[in-house]
Each structure stands twice: as structure tokens, then as C-alpha cells.
Amino acid sequence: MPELPEVETVRRGLEPAMTGARFVAVEARRPDLRFPFPVDFVKRLTGETILSMGRRAKYLLGDLSSGEVLVMHLGMTGRFLITAPDGHVDEPGEFANEVKEDARHDHVVFRLSNGFAITYNDVRRFGFMDLVPRAGLETSRHFKAMGIEPLGNELSGDAIERLFEGKAAPLKAALLDQGLIAGLGNIYVCEALNRAGLAPERAAGTLTGKQAARLATVIRDVLEEAVAAGGSTLKDYRHTDGSLGYFQHRFRVYDREGEPCTTPRCKGTIERLVQAGRSTYWCRSCQT
Incomplete structure (x- = not known):
């Protein structure tokens, strides 16, 4: 999707x-x-x-x-x-x-x-x-239960700390919860967690203030880079002019199972695990 x-x-x-x-x-x-x-x-x-x-x-x-x-x-x-x-x-x-x-x-x-x-x-x-x-519009069936915009001014380390406080759910699941942060999907959550050095299985409520701030920054960076590059070329997706996106060529972890991690000074290997029926790509050497 x-x-x-x-x-x-x-x-x-x-x-x-x-x-x-x-x-x-x-x-x-x-x-x-x-x-x-x-x-x-x-x-x-x-x-x-x-x-x-x-x-x-x-x-x-x-x-x-x-x-x-x-x-x-x-x-x-x-x-x-x-x-x-x-x-x-x-x-x-x-x-x-x-x-x-x-x-x-x-x-x-x-x-x-x-x-x-x-x-x-x-x-x-x-x-x-x-x-x-x-x-x-905001109270319509489409948006009434929707969370904050990840590219809007609402997203910050403080906001993530507040939204995830006390949550035992895996960090990746919390980021995919559209009622908390709206619009994040599987691809860019995997990429953001890798850049932030955070493990997808850790409890969402365990983030420190510094980690939450770092995560907010990399979420915005990953999304803005993807927008600038035209999105991701995956299966059926196309631009409005018919051309395909190019961000997939910058993926650090997504769909790279078994390949070396590209994080500086990391010698780990990209792994794949299944969370709630969806593939998660990550490096256990640099994501904790």
C-alpha cells in the first residue's frame, strides 16, 4: 500500500x-x-x-x-x-x-x-x-480517530513520550498505530527505527527522552527524503506522471535480509522478523 x-x-x-x-x-x-x-x-x-x-x-x-x-x-x-x-x-x-x-x-x-x-x-x-x-472533516469517520501528522509541527520527542507512556506494545506496533501517529507505514517505520538505533520489539514505553527526540527527528528525515526522492518503487505504485519512485535505492534495512548493515561502524547483518503478520527488517547489532 x-x-x-x-x-x-x-x-x-x-x-x-x-x-x-x-x-x-x-x-x-x-x-x-x-x-x-x-x-x-x-x-x-x-x-x-x-x-x-x-x-x-x-x-x-x-x-x-x-x-x-x-x-x-x-x-x-x-x-x-x-x-x-x-x-x-x-x-x-x-x-x-x-x-x-x-x-x-x-x-x-x-x-x-x-x-x-x-x-x-x-x-x-x-x-x-x-x-x-x-x-x-476532522470529526468525520475518516479522521475522527486519527493521530498526529508525522510531518506536522505536532511531532516531537515530547509528543512521542506522551503518546507512548506506559505502553508495553512493541515499539514498531506503536509507531504503526494510526490513532497515535497517522500515516506511518511498514517501510518507513523500519527505516526510522534503524536510523534511530532502536529495536522494533522493545516496549514503546521504555524510550528515554533523548531516544524519543532522536526518533522524532529521524522519522521526519526519512519521510522528507522519501518525498524528495518520489516515494518508493514497490509493485504497483506510481507517480501521477506515470514514473516510479526511487527511494527504495536508499533503503538501509527494508527488504535487505541477509545483507550487511550500512550503519557506520556496524558489522551486523540485516535480519527479518514477523510482527503482527508483517515483515520487520532490522539489525540487532546496532538497534537496541
Whole structure:
């Protein structure tokens, strides 16, 4: 599933084409994705202007002139393709993986007043779209139980200490708890724990103030590096322009089982363990 850096990369790709544009026509080519489209979905969008494109955790948010917010989630395989007025879709760079184009899975098309067309393609249809009143966004079913933003000003060592206080749950599980910190996923939690020198199995409530501060810093660093690099090239994920991300080439631990640890002065080997059904990659020599 695309993680926060991938979703932020998509937001940045959509922003120039969508912000300030008006929905001239909306095509919903099926009645549902993961969930049914909201009532009068096409009618409520048509004619409205996108005031801004935002993100909350792994959700894309289109703030509309109607006072509603278009909430979009990519699910496992959802992606947006941007077609310019001249019909051109850029696919720059050398790709580590290729994803075959298949128009059968083009489920939603937004035709905009500036001539751009935004196509939502989703092979598995685990993504979804919703329309939520702006005034009730934070209390809506999507966000009411959601934790703090890891790229926002709320994330700090003090915040982590407060959120994890007294928790016996493994540190990795606590970081993946969306009710505590929203948007962190398996890949970047593994990377952050390695950089912070923290073992994924240790109790979350055992962090010292210094360790919590270090963890907050490396979480932000890892996410910002991933956003700058365009996310991670894993299976189906693509940018809005069709190109694939490159952050995977910087992974220190993720999917590197049996390889040498790259932490300076560490001579350990990357190991894999399973936590709550998910793979955790770490080095027991430098993560304690």
C-alpha cells in the first residue's frame, strides 16, 4: 500500500493541474470502488472549483468551492494519471519496475476547465472517494480517530513520550498505530527505527527522552527524503506522471535480509522478523 511519502508525492503531482481549476465534467464509470460513491457524486462535483489540494495521513484532500472536501484514498493499487491539454503524459526517468497500462481499470475521470484530464486507475479497487463537509472533516469517520501528522509541527520527542507512556506494545506496533501517529507505514517505520538505533520489539514505553527526540527527528528525515526522492518503487505504485519512485535505492534495512548493515561502524547483518503478520527488517547489532 502506498505510504505517506507516496501519497504526498501524488498530492504534489496533482496540485499544479487541479488547484484553481473547475470540474467541467466528471465520469464515474462504475457505481463503486472499495465503497459506493457518495450520493450524487458526479452532480456535486460538476461545476465546482478546486481551491487547494491537501493531505491528511494517507488521504488526499481536494477543498472545493461548494464547502465540501473531496476525500480520496489510493488503497493498494490506486493511482492518478494526468493528461495535459495537448494529450501528452510524461513518463521521465529509468524505472526499476514497469506497470502495464490497462484502461479497463480507469474508473473515474475528472475533466477540468484548464484542459487537463485526471484519470483514477485502480486494478484492485481498494481505493475510494468521498465527499465530506469541510466544517466536519476532522470529526468525520475518516479522521475522527486519527493521530498526529508525522510531518506536522505536532511531532516531537515530547509528543512521542506522551503518546507512548506506559505502553508495553512493541515499539514498531506503536509507531504503526494510526490513532497515535497517522500515516506511518511498514517501510518507513523500519527505516526510522534503524536510523534511530532502536529495536522494533522493545516496549514503546521504555524510550528515554533523548531516544524519543532522536526518533522524532529521524522519522521526519526519512519521510522528507522519501518525498524528495518520489516515494518508493514497490509493485504497483506510481507517480501521477506515470514514473516510479526511487527511494527504495536508499533503503538501509527494508527488504535487505541477509545483507550487511550500512550503519557506520556496524558489522551486523540485516535480519527479518514477523510482527503482527508483517515483515520487520532490522539489525540487532546496532538497534537496541
